[in-house]
Amino acid sequence: MARKKRRSMLYIPGNNPAMIQQAGVYGCDAVLLDLEDAVALNQKDAARILVRNMLQSVEFYDTEVCVRVNNMHTPFGLADLEEIVPLQPDNIRFPKTESVQDVKDFMKEVRRIEKEHGIKKPTMTIHVMIETAKGVANVYEIAGADPRIDAITIGGQDLTADMGIVKTPDGVGIDYARKRIVMAGKAHGLDVLDTVFADINDEEGLREETEYIKKIGFAGKALINPRQVDGVHEVFNPTENEVRKAYRVYSEFIRNKNAGIGVFAIDGKMVDAPVVQRAITVLEYANIDLKEIEESVAS
């Protein structure tokens, strides 16, 4: 099965019914129903109840659904888990993760709730957010702290606040953190997802930032407005030339593999495992079924 795309993950305030009920039609790869920073302190209860009801009723189509709960060190974190975990959204996003112990404490509660509700084969995965200097320092251990973690993400606004710096459009203050988080995530085979781009009117700035984070290894980006979805997808989608090249590489790979040949050349350039892996990634982003290529080569 092709790996799930996470080019665009759109934050939706958990207390906004109009946006939640439309979440499945924005065209983003994933929606992040937010119980944390997008909800006022005196509305945490109402948002939690609303998200729980919406998860049971709203059609999200093939959009991945993630719920960002409050940190376990707040009065709201455990209450969020009690309401949301039994419904098994695709993922839960755990903010301000600073240590392996944070992950252990959080997962202990997740597993207890699943057990209490008789969920024997949980499907929900975990996204951990790195938003403090301490979290960045511990990120490699955090990324490997539990087998249900399948993505790691950077929270740029909170991180710059924790570092006592201003988040600038060039992102220079969080560049080290971005790269360190990418390496930690890649080392554990996780999707690594970037922080939001706050200026919804700066389409060029969003494009430049997305091109940069794609180059350094991020699989996608968190968004705060549906208007940002298309711009981010354009950057992450492969070009026609890239797709044609990848198709050729994968076809030749299958043909040579069937003939028992491991390394081969196309147009005088060696094709080995990393080149094939890159081709597979391009084909998956282009929604091309690898099985169909394999069958067409075999026939």
Place this chain on the structure above:
Amino acid sequence: MTPKFKAQAGTFESSDIMVLIEPVSEETGRQIDISSTVMLQFEEDIKNTINQVLDDLDIQNVHLIAKDKGALTPTIKARVEAAVKRSLGIQEGTM
């Protein structure tokens, strides 16, 4: 259970519903006042949904005022539940 405090949940935004709860004395029963932008088509549905949540939470005596702006059923359920829980003092919130 009987509401102890005045409470509210929801907003006047489109697709939402504002629910206000006023405590009443025992044996008063339920008084539900609804106003909605889709009153003609959905008044009965809204009332049924509200009653279903009040049944689930075992609330027999209450004055509930609902100002609806086209909320879907899960939103109505959520706002009634939040308002009732706030009025029972078992959940934080406004008013």
